[in-house]
Amino acid sequence: MADVSNLDAFVEFERVQKSYDGENLVVKDLNLSMPKGEFLTMLGPSGSGKTTCLMMLAGFETATHGDIRLGGTSINNIPPHKRGIGMVFQNYALFPHMTIAENLSFPLEVRKMGKTDREVKVMRALDMVEMGAFGGRRPSQLSGGQQQRIALARALVFEPELVLMDEPLGALDKQLREKMQFEITHLAHRLGITVVYVTHDQTEALTMSDRVAVFEDGRIQQLDPPDKLYEEPQNSFVAQFIGENNTLEGVVKEIKGGTALVQLDNGDLIDAKPVNVSKAGERTRVSIRPERVEFNKDRMPEGAHTLKAEVMEFIYMGDIFRTRLRVAGKDDFFVKTRNAPDQERLVPGQEIEIGWLADDCRALDA
Amino acid sequence: MSDTTQSGPVLAADGTPLKRSLSRALRRQKIRALMLIAPLLLFVLVTFILPIGDMLFRSVENQIVSETLPRTVVALKSWDATSGETPDEAVYAALAIDLKMAAEAKLHTRVGSRLNYEKPGISSLFRKAGRQVKKWDVENDGPYKARFLDLHKGWGDPDVWSTIQTYSPKFTNGYFLNSADMKKGADGPEWRPEDEQIYWLLLKRTMFMSMAITLSCIALAYPVAWILANLPARTSNMLMILVLLPFWTSLLVRTSAWKVMLQQQGVINDTLVWLGLVGDDARLAMINNQFGTIVTMTHILLPFMILPMYSVMKTIQPTYLRAAKSLGATNWTAFWRVYFPQSVPGIGAGSILVFILSIGYYITPELVGGTKGVFISNRIAYHISTSLNWGLAAALGAILLALVLILYWAYDKIVGIDNVKLG
Numbered sequence A: 001m002a003d004v005s006n007l008d009a010f011v012e013f014e015r016v017q018k019s020y021d022g023e024n025l026v027v028k029d030l031n032l033s034m035p036k037g038e039f040l041t042m043l044g045p046s047g048s049g050k051t052t053c054l055m056m057l058a059g060f061e062t063a064t065h066g067d068i069r070l071g072g073t074s075i076n077n078i079p080p081h082k083r084g085i086g087m088v089f090q091n092y093a094l095f096p097h098m099t100i101a102e103n104l105s106f107p108l109e110v111r112k113m114g115k116t117d118r119e120v121k122v123m124r125a126l127d128m129v130e131m132g133a134f135g136g137r138r139p140s141q142l143s144g145g146q147q148q149r150i151a152l153a154r155a156l157v158f159e160p161e162l163v164l165m166d167e168p169l170g171a172l173d174k175q176l177r178e179k180m181q182f183e184i185t186h187l188a189h190r191l192g193i194t195v196v197y198v199t200h201d202q203t204e205a206l207t208m209s210d211r212v213a214v215f216e217d218g219r220i221q222q223l224d225p226p227d228k229l230y231e232e233p234q235n236s237f238v239a240q241f242i243g244e245n246n247t248l249e250g251v252v253k254e255i256k257g258g259t260a261l262v263q264l265d266n267g268d269l270i271d272a273k274p275v276n277v278s279k280a281g282e283r284t285r286v287s288i289r290p291e292r293v294e295f296n297k298d299r300m301p302e303g304a305h306t307l308k309a310e311v312m313e314f315i316y317m318g319d320i321f322r323t324r325l326r327v328a329g330k331d332d333f334f335v336k337t338r339n340a341p342d343q344e345r346l347v348p349g350q351e352i353e354i355g356w357l358a359d360d361c362r363a364l365d366a
Numbered sequence B: 001m002s003d004t005t006q007s008g009p010v011l012a013a014d015g016t017p018l019k020r021s022l023s024r025a026l027r028r029q030k031i032r033a034l035m036l037i038a039p040l041l042l043f044v045l046v047t048f049i050l051p052i053g054d055m056l057f058r059s060v061e062n063q064i065v066s067e068t069l070p071r072t073v074v075a076l077k078s079w080d081a082t083s084g085e086t087p088d089e090a091v092y093a094a095l096a097i098d099l100k101m102a103a104e105a106k107l108h109t110r111v112g113s114r115l116n117y118e119k120p121g122i123s124s125l126f127r128k129a130g131r132q133v134k135k136w137d138v139e140n141d142g143p144y145k146a147r148f149l150d151l152h153k154g155w156g157d158p159d160v161w162s163t164i165q166t167y168s169p170k171f172t173n174g175y176f177l178n179s180a181d182m183k184k185g186a187d188g189p190e191w192r193p194e195d196e197q198i199y200w201l202l203l204k205r206t207m208f209m210s211m212a213i214t215l216s217c218i219a220l221a222y223p224v225a226w227i228l229a230n231l232p233a234r235t236s237n238m239l240m241i242l243v244l245l246p247f248w249t250s251l252l253v254r255t256s257a258w259k260v261m262l263q264q265q266g267v268i269n270d271t272l273v274w275l276g277l278v279g280d281d282a283r284l285a286m287i288n289n290q291f292g293t294i295v296t297m298t299h300i301l302l303p304f305m306i307l308p309m310y311s312v313m314k315t316i317q318p319t320y321l322r323a324a325k326s327l328g329a330t331n332w333t334a335f336w337r338v339y340f341p342q343s344v345p346g347i348g349a350g351s352i353l354v355f356i357l358s359i360g361y362y363i364t365p366e367l368v369g370g371t372k373g374v375f376i377s378n379r380i381a382y383h384i385s386t387s388l389n390w391g392l393a394a395a396l397g398a399i400l401l402a403l404v405l406i407l408y409w410a411y412d413k414i415v416g417i418d419n420v421k422l423g
């Protein structure tokens, strides 16, 4: 191996910056290291620089500063067609003047592969996405989901070790999207390929990935496996962006024995787990997941901290109930409860006590 | 639901069959659509369809002989043109009556000119005879054969009579034969003598030069359209103004400017002489020939090639090229295998436009074409305004029209007309 320092890293971004106009940095100081076979998702709101990162990796944009390495060698000066990276585009970019089989055969032809080999590989790739019967059709004769499969097959047919996907499921309806999410992850794991996947859909990111990089403002805010990302957000952006979240604002009174005492803006005091607050007097935003909030006295966890709340609205959603509460002067506090036979259905106007474990309540940056 | 289970036609809510009420609703829509396009339809009918129809009619119409000389035409029917003898007295008598009436109505010179297209010299026969016959008493001034021969010995030439006979039917293919450098002989069509042949040459030249103009337009327009389509919108809009600039200056000015550029004492020759590339005594002839016509018309028609190409290329997303490269294609392969095929509809649309415009182009070849660079359209213009042989002009026009339609058909067969995109 060329790189002895980090045998594990297959894809590496080191201190990468990118500016299009020479004034604003679209990507600011990106550091990322992926082992072979990982499924990594870049998740972030629109305009946060995800596509730019992907394009730099694919070679269609050059990094303004920093180093991008693939398998230990810097690829900054290697043109896209020599990088051997498979790519699935958001609008699929299937060549409209070629049939499906010709589309798939294209990367093999430019690699000067013989005709019989090509046919075998094309057929195998088509079978892999269950589209064996469609080789003779044109892309325009396929549905969105079918085009998606072909785009995937085309990116895989020349057996790249790294595949990039830029919001590949963005144009599909919900059901199809869920089915394809499942298929893509299975295929990726079965073939053992490394995938960098871009999406702005957090559910997609959580369900598909080994690790998720949350992007905002040209930086990675947090890079963690889905469960850690959801349960232990490192800052309030991540907490807000991933899943549903209740926030309460206040000031840290004191930090003692791994708990922070926070005085909310209406004067109430609560315990919270200090995540990125370090001393008394700092403003903070505490975040609690709606499903970790309890209001049933019998089930209130041991040592839970309680606050008064007024029920504003009860929303029946089938599998769950969402209840909107007024807590600490704010009326956008939600509680999620499972639709179970013994579950209490709250009524608007009702006065209740809510509580949670201090560990579930994270004091983040303001 | 009950509607679908009962037998018989499906009924609408008011009990009428669904099909009928649907077609009634559609009919109202159709009438409204028709009314919206009615003004244009009328305009096109009056300014386009009718003139073309009239032109096609004129190219075969030949009623003037049978209408002006009705008796003569009937009397000539039994005459055998191959006998080499003049017709008998009855024909001359009929001619006397016809000519007298024609002369009184001042129509004799027109039939003379018409027949003159086919046999030069006839018009003066008719002009002179008409003047004299007016004074005759056609009832009892015979015998007319002798009197006509007295007027002009041309009336004793069997060729004159055979021309009248040949062109006496109401319709003729004579103009078309003429357009193809042929004429009606005693036994069917025959070629005109070599030195009278011109249209075939002109047609070939028109086709060849239009092709050359189209090809040079493609070569020049493709890179320009590509740049326009791939630049950021603001820059490309500004460059687009430069492309459209020629439309804002007079065609005559642009053509004359090329004269200044290309003539022997012109800018380009001066520069070449100054650079020592050509001698002062060997200045290049670049105007009043085919070269000048091709250069000038390429310049004038270039926007018609750029615009359709641009609008097609604008729709080709850059991700196609990126996809090709990510699949391992070099820049050239990506362009040639992925971009170029998708831009072909633009080339097709531009080529059809430029080719059709150039085979009918008139002003520019007239001004810079000299004798070697004129198109068939210049000949048509000549027949319309100078020789006044409208029938021949119409036949040439009809041939040009047929040619365009054939090319259009061929294009449809080879490339497919639904591949043509103008935007």
Ligand SMILES: Nc1ncnc2c1ncn2[C@@H]1O[C@H](COP(=O)(O)OP(=O)(O)O)[C@@H](O)[C@H]1O
Binding pocket: A020, A021, A026, A044, A045, A046, A047, A048, A049, A050, A051, A052, A053
């Ligand atoms: N080719 C480009 N030229 C200039 N600015 C660009 C270009 N592509 C993207 N940007 C800008 O860079 C920022 C990040 O864009 P992008 O990477 O596409 O974000 P994302 O994919 O996360 O939505 C955006 O503000 C966008 O306007």
Ligand SMILES: [Mg+2]
Binding pocket: A047, A050, A051, A052
């Ligand atoms: Mg994007």
